Amino acid sequence: MGKGRPFLEVFTCALNEDYRFPILEILVFLCALCTFVLGGLAAVSGFTTGEAFTHNIVSSSTLPLIILVVIPILKNIAYGLGSDIEKGITQTLFSYPLKRGYILTAKLLSALGIPLLLFLGISIFGLFLLFPDIILANPDTVFLTYAAQLSPVLLAAGLLLLLALRLKRGVLALITGLGLCIVLFVIFDAIVNSLAYTTGSDWSLKIYAVITPNLALQEYYLGTILGFTHKIWVPSFSEVLLYLLAGYLLVALVFTIGYVYFKRGLRI
Amino acid sequence: MRWITLLGRTGTVILMVGLALVLVSLPPPASPSQSSHAGSMWPEEYRIHHSGVYRPQTGFQISVESTDNIRVYLLGVSPLEFDNWKTQIREAYPDLGHMLDDFFVVPLIFVREAYPDLDDPQIEDILDIMWNIAVLEKGLQTHPEIVLWESPPSSTLSHEFLPADVLYITFIVANPSPDRVEVETKTKDLTVLAPKERVVLPAVLLISIGIALAIPWLILRKVKRSTL
Numbered sequence: 228m229g230k231g232r233p234f235l236e237v238f239t240c241a242l243n244e245d246y247r248f249p250i251l252e253i254l255v256f257l258c259a260l261c262t263f264v265l266g267g268l269a270a271v272s273g274f275t276t277g278e279a280f281t282h283n284i285v286s287s288s289t290l291p292l293i294i295l296v297v298i299p300i301l302k303n304i305a306y307g308l309g310s311d312i313e314k315g316i317t318q319t320l321f322s323y324p325l326k327r328g329y330i331l332t333a334k335l336l337s338a339l340g341i342p343l344l345l346f347l348g349i350s351i352f353g354l355f356l357l358f359p360d361i362i363l364a365n366p367d368t369v370f371l372t373y374a375a376q377l378s379p380v381l382l383a384a385g386l387l388l389l390l391a392l393r394l395k396r397g398v399l400a401l402i403t404g405l406g407l408c409i410v411l412f413v414i415f416d417a418i419v420n421s422l423a424y425t426t427g428s429d430w431s432l433k434i435y436a437v438i439t440p441n442l443a444l445q446e447y448y449l450g451t452i453l454g455f456t457h458k459i460w461v462p463s464f465s466e467v468l469l470y471l472l473a474g475y476l477l478v479a480l481v482f483t484i485g486y487v488y489f490k491r492g493l494r495i
Numbered sequence: 496m497r498w499i500t501l502l503g504r505t506g507t508v509i510l511m512v513g514l515a516l517v518l519v520s521l522p523p524p525a526s527p528s529q530s531s532h533a534g535s536m537w538p539e540e541y542r543i544h545h546s547g548v549y550r551p552q553t554g555f556q557i558s559v560e561s562t563d564n565i566r567v568y569l570l571g572v573s574p575l576e577f578d579n580w581k582t583q584i585r586e587a588y589p590d591l592g593h594m595l596d597d598f599f600v601v602p603l604i605f606v607r608e609a610y611p612d613l614d615d616p617q618i619e620d621i622l623d624i625m626w627n628i629a630v631l632e633k634g635l636q637t638h639p640e641i642v643l644w645e646s647p648p649s650s651t652l653s654h655e656f657l658p659a660d661v662l663y664i665t666f667i668v669a670n671p672s673p674d675r676v677e678v679e680t681k682t683k684d685l686t687v688l689a690p691k692e693r694v695v696l697p698a699v700l701l702i703s704i705g706i707a708l709a710i711p712w713l714i715l716r717k718v719k720r721s722t723l
Contacts, residue, residue: 251507259516267688
């Protein structure tokens with residue numbers, strides 16, 4: 228027996244556990260509704276044209292990421308994986324003729340891959356349906372915006388994975404993970420903006436842009452239109468690409484640590 | 496069983512996307528702002544009463560009342576063509592100053608079509624001829640593709656308009672009669688979240704495919720539950 232069948236077996240089990248009917252359907256409905264509504268509202272507001280307008284539409288319609296990707300990440304990675312370790316399900320999975328790395332890949336494919344696939348599918352379908360001309364005119368802007376918006380979400384997924392593996396408790400990992408996400412993406416955001424505003428220095432924005440490259444991209448496209456920060460920091464296009472690269476390197480580092488820990492350090 | 500489950504869940508997901516599309520197309524167009532314009536029009540003259548860039552999510556409703564029969568035209572130019580026209584106008588009439596903004600691009604292109612030999616005119620020369628209905632007719636003959644809607648001669652009319660694509664729209668009122676006419680126009684902006692003509696067909700398709708894929712799984716699920 229090859230590795231394919233046990234891998235599929237673990238993947239199917241994870242899918243069954245992660246997406247009981249009708250949780251996935253409710254999330255998809257809410258995500259689709261938010262994508263269409265927010266995209267439509269962004270088009271109506273239409274304060275500018277060209278690449279900035281495309282960025283505005285795409286980033287507005289990616290807000291449902293929170294519904295379709297962040298909620299499943301919290302539920303499936305922080306709570307799900309933590310509970311699996313806590314209840315000994317992971318130990319059972321280790322008895323499969325499958326390397327630990329493949330088991331984690333199957334789990335992550337279900338917990339992260341499926342929501343990402345659905346989100347991208349719905350989002351791109353919605354944008355092509357509502358704004359085909361705008362999207363086709365600036366495909367590079369669309370790609371960059373998606374990449375920038377997904378980077379912090381993937382970083383959050385990686386950090387939640389580390390938390391779940393370290394804490395080995397579902398509820399504890401969920402609560403801690405939720406707190407971490409709020410601190411990283413809400414409280415830090417407010418602090419960074421306040422610091423930039425009060426000190427007039429761009430260093431806080433630059434550091435925070437490594438974690439959230441969408442900040443750099445937003446400043447690049449909309450800096451001259453939105454808010455005060457454009458006076459403090461307007462990155463160049465090559466700088467934006469560097470921040471994006473740094474963001475994804477950070478994501479890769481966190482996931483690598485997670486994989487190494489799952490394969491070698493996880494004691495159950 | 497696994498294939499039926501996979502297809503069934505895919506079906507329910509597709510169904511949900513279709514339902515979200517239907518829901519988003521249901522709200523009627525909202526009207527965030529309204530403007531009105533009243534004045535008299537000289538014989539055989541035309542005027543622009545409204546212009547701007549509109550998308551499939553944004554349109555407007557116009558209502559016109561006049562003391563004699565008038566004609567209303569809605570003209571739509573793609574942004575690419577509009578930029579091209581703007582460049583042509585700037586090259587042909589470099590001394591027109593404030594008249595080189597977007598509002599005057601369409602009438603100036605019509606002037607250029609009607610008077611191709613007009614060499615380096617001043618603002619006064621252009622104003623003398625620009626609003627003449629013959630200029631409009633010549634322009635429309637040369638560019639019939641830009642006419643999105645043309646009213647029959649009437650003294651009271653109303654029209655609702657949502658463009659199918661991104662267009663620079665010009666709303667023109669023309670007085671073809673030999674008498675002066677008092678005209679009052681009201682323009683109400685309309686906004687929709689998702690244009691019905693783009694959304695309905697994909698929504699129907701998604702819902703049909705979703706139901707077709709989900710039914711076998713739902714039946715199997717029900718049978719399985721009742722046997723337990």
